[in-house]
Amino acid sequence: QVQLQESGPGLVKPSETLSLTCAVSGYSISSGYYWGWIRQPPGKGLEWIGSIYHSGSTYYNPSLKSRVTISVDTSKNQFSLKLSSVTAADTAVYYCARGDGIPEIYFDYWGQGTLVTVSS
Amino acid sequence: SYVLTQPPSVSVAPGQTARITCGGNNIGSKSVHWYQQKPGQAPVLVVYDDSDRPSGIPERFSGSNSGNTATLTISRVEAGDEADYYCQVWDSSSDHPLFGGGTKLTVL
Numbered sequence: 001q002v003q004l005q006e007s008g009p010g011l012v013k014p015s016e017t018l019s020l021t022c023a024v025s026g027y028s029i030s031s032g033y034y035w036g037w038i039r040q041p042p043g044k045g046l047e048w049i050g051s052i053y054h055s056g057s058t059y060y061n062p063s064l065k066s067r068v069t070i071s072v073d074t075s076k077n078q079f080s081l082k083l084s085s086v087t088a089a090d091t092a093v094y095y096c097a098r099g100d101g102i103p104e105i106y107f108d109y110w111g112q113g114t115l116v117t118v119s120s
Numbered sequence: 121s122y123v124l125t126q127p128p129s130v131s132v133a134p135g136q137t138a139r140i141t142c143g144g145n146n147i148g149s150k151s152v153h154w155y156q157q158k159p160g161q162a163p164v165l166v167v168y169d170d171s172d173r174p175s176g177i178p179e180r181f182s183g184s185n186s187g188n189t190a191t192l193t194i195s196r197v198e199a200g201d202e203a204d205y206y207c208q209v210w211d212s213s214s215d216h217p218l219f220g221g222g223t224k225l226t227v228l
Contacts, residue, residue, distance in 0.1 A: 036217070038219075045206065045219060045220075045221050045222045046155075046163065046206055046208075046219040046222070047219070048216060048217045048218070048219065051216075051217075059215060059216055061216060062214065095162055095163075099217070101151070101153075101168060101169065103210060103212075104150065104151035104169070104209070104210040105210050105217055106151075106153035106165060106168045106169075106208065106217075107153075107155075107163070107165065107208075107217075108165050108168070108174060110162040110163055110164070111162065112161075112162055113162050
């Protein structure tokens with residue numbers, strides 16, 4: 001059974017960089033699929049942040065592209081998100097998820113999510 | 121850019137049929153996926169590729185897609201179906217996934 005688990009600080013100061021990691025178990029990231037980060041501000045809908053293919057190719061939401069970096073560490077079977085220059089608007093629950101159905105991708109496995117609050 | 125439109129809310133009595141729509145320009149040419157999200161939980165995929173169900177999802181959940189509207193249909197609605205539902209497509213023009221705004225299903 002594929003499982004994903006997000007980890008990282010729950011509180012980040014404005015202008016700093018948010019860093020999260022998604023540990024994957026039950027499947028080797030290097031073997032395939034599309035791995036993504038999605039966030040959900042309190043009381044609002046889902047927003048795709050960006051994704052990385054098993055090959056290492058990355059894709060970012062144009063609205064966040066200048067601030068986002070997604071990378072993969074196949075030795076640890078995990079992938080990571082960095083979002084720089086955060087503001088209160090970046091306060092959200094952050095989910096990592098596995099994407100299938102290439103090219104019309106859907107997310108079939110999700111982490112439980114982690115709340116990140118941006119505040120001084 | 122492509123836009124998906126969902127009604128903010130849908131209400132239905134237990135045992136009845138709920139229909140949640142997702143509108144988009146020529147959405148019938150895309151594959152539509154649906155997620156259920158209960159409070160405090162991660163989204164769960166309930167329908168993919170318009171009408172397929174992942175393993176473990178009840179047959180009461182079904183989907184259709186034609187023209188400018190995709191529909192998630194929940195038959196014999198139960199109290200446990202009360203949740204937010206999101207549609208999602210792959211936006212080929214920008215090469216990324218796109219979510220609808222979500223619909224809150226209330227079971228009366």
